[in-house]
Amino acid sequence: MLSRRSFLTTAGVTAAAVSPLLSGLTVTPATAAAPWLPISLQNNSGNATVYAYISGADSTGWPGFVASDGRFHRLPNPSANLTPAPDYSFQLGPSGSAPTTLTLLDYVIGGRVWFSVGKKIQFFVNPGSVPGLVQPGLTSSDPNWQTNWTFCEFTYNSANLYANISYVDMVALPVSMQSTGSAGNQSVSPLPTGALGSIASGLRAQHTADGAPWDQLVATDSSGGVLRVLSPTHSPTDFGSYWNSYLNSVWNYYQTHTLTIDTQSGYGEFSGTVVNNVLTFAGLNTNGVPFTKPSAADIFGCASGPLYNSGGDARGAVTARLGAALNRSTLLAGGGSSQPNGVSPSQYYQTATTNHYARLVHKYATIGYAFPYDDVGPTGAAPVDGHLQDAAPTSWAISLGAGSGGTQPPSGGVSAYSTIQAETFSAQSGTATETCSDSGAGSDVGWISAGDWLKYSAVDFGSTSAFQFVARLASGAAGGVSGAIEARLDSTTGTKIAEIDIASTGGWQSWRTVPANIVASATGVHDLYLVFVGSMSDFVNVNWFTFTK
Template identity: 40%
Template sequence: MVSRRKFLGISAAALSAPLWARPLVAVASTAAAPDNLKFSLVNNSGATAYAYITGQHGAQADDGRPVFIKADGTAYFPPRPGGAEPEPLGEDCAIPVDGTTEVTVPRMFGARVYFVTEEKLEFQVVQGEGSNAAVVHPNFVSSEDANYGKNWTFAEFTLDQTQLYANISYVDFVAAPIGLKLDHAGGTQEVPGLPAGSIDNIASGLRDQGGPWTSCVQEAGGNVVRVLNPNHRPDDFAGYMEPYADEVWAKYSSETLIIDSQRGDVGILEGKVEGDELVFGSERFSKPNTIDIWGCNSGPFANNPGSDSEERKAIVPRLAAAFNRTTLLINNEQPHSEDPSTFYQHDPTNHYSRVVHENIPDGKGYAFAYDDVSANTGEDHSGKVNHGEPELLTVTLNAIR
């Protein structure tokens, strides 16, 4: 399983925070990927568009400074501010994209390709760790942010020593559609992403659910500009998934939950509710609440890579995925026997993820952080492209409607 978390390093919730104040984790191994890779940026939106390419420079052990790639292909390293208050980026790092624009990108990790139409984005910097700056990214949650009402979106990537890994993420929100194509030694991989008009369909799908789901739709100037993952509306969804968690706990008080780690060194794990906890050998899981389920990074699903056992690292993604897809009451062998046609059929469920996947032609894309979990380790639900010998990554901005 080649996962978004492995290559981008931290949770979607942390990535979506307005501040990247710490380096992301990259994968280090024998060098195979090139030091630099050509990106082709394509604007099919029908509007004036700008791109921004930013992330952490080099490999984690080498550098880790925040960097922007400018329109002329040079790298800009924002200096660390002298004071505690956020300061403007310092240089215009917008890349105009009229038709097709090519830019050469060096090794970067935890990186993004942003697109915005009509207006440019505003980035700021603050004091980071050591002598580094930290970048304040566009904030889609606060209406006070200068970028809030703008039509912007992004794809994620890491180019490290081993490979280029990129994906279209809907973990935080759905906005203007992006497509990916990776040309590499021996072939091509392509993820078309959402088609034009999808954002309005997704917004309508959630509005049809009524209740708190309508709060996920954001408008500006009378048009939908993005639809948020409900994880970013915690107050509106307080208590929403708890009835389902109660049913799961009741079921596995008398039945066994079997989780296949899909790893030869860990094997098959069996769990059962004991008291208030779901227990797999020495690993114990408290009952998750709504935000634990949708965020996949708190409560029983908290990520502690330095201290978590290999068993826990294998259980968390599969258990969190089954909770999001609400299949635990119909399938006690996870992720074996998981059938995408049965996902999101229970009430309550993650309707955001359901509606997003219903609007993706090939069904592929991250709608929650462990959306890459599947019954078949060779099957991809996540909408990623990756290869150790990449030649060209094409990132296409399509029309929002």
């Protein structure tokens, strides 16, 4: 089974190096895909300024971009390293406006559709026999580090359109896709509202719990807003001995027990035990790379050390399933001696030592690979990736957002004295929305803990100050867990105009209307921030709020 990984091209690595992998994901078409495809690019992010790009390679592996004429334009081969690439950006309309459309007139392999908010992405080119397109990297020294960007991947050739969303490298701004064609109408849903912040909060909490550098995976902008969450493969801090205790237990167990791995292919099953500290499978040629205890980097990346994957052979099939079992920490679970069919998805990530990035991605995202070989699973299990594939597509639509930024306030702002639904935020960090059982409610905002915030743009307090801040709240927090909601003007650290302290109300849908007096004058139009302080555990849900005079 071939993993639909995310292939991050770094400095000096060309698109040609990754295109054979993506282009291998094909089906036998009833009708060959035409050398043209209508494409639409839309901004549904809640942001006013969004740029899009379409990059990839032609059939020879030469990198370039698709321009507004629909043609693939090869990059020139520069004479010096890190030469800025030509600007092939599309500036999209404001959020919710009509999409930008074009007709793709050339096949593109190893492609990506990029989006950035507020400013353009900086692409560069390195010289070579085939020039190398240098794309945004995942280190703080990269010139795009403070740019809010994201992407989806695709290949479009005579066999098919294959496009996917992956979280193998990172979780960032949400992207959604739709296509029409011989395979019917297909769609891939975006990251749910608030999921990015929830994953970030979960990793910070995990760092507090076990001391491992999960918090270092959260990349923020200058004001503390979450830009992206990196996978452990790109961690700026080494995880060191994180897996050692778990690996010692696994290796000790399989000295006296047998581990059987079904390759789910023509290679059949292989059974093995630990002999002289090496996991040894009878009849398996390890190509000179024995299964010794892997490092943290080996486990997270599934591509190095003993988890080096030799590709389309028996060792590669065994490695993929062993790597998946380690990331999910299922080798000591009930049925774990039979991989991957002996354990169900409900058993994944249940130990203290596990890939908590993958655990949280799957907790908050409905689709998307969280590590290489996340496609491994029990035979017949539903796939977890987010992809669409059509042998003869007739349209492809890609959107940034699809509701990810919440419902925007009306043009000209919203009255502070109206009932403001919590889920109509214009930006947020750390929260998520859910169905609300309160009278007349559709959704509320929950999964709120210290450090989270909600932003409401252009709230109009009028010419005289408000008197009270009133909010509809619920809490199912444990005894002794409490927190506060601060109403602040213009930033998360701006003037605090009110504060509500809250503890358990008896349940996450047990709603109470709670007032608090205004402690500082609030007049005119401001961006309003609800900032949550106190408990690092979830402590409150918010349905709506308002101000009174």
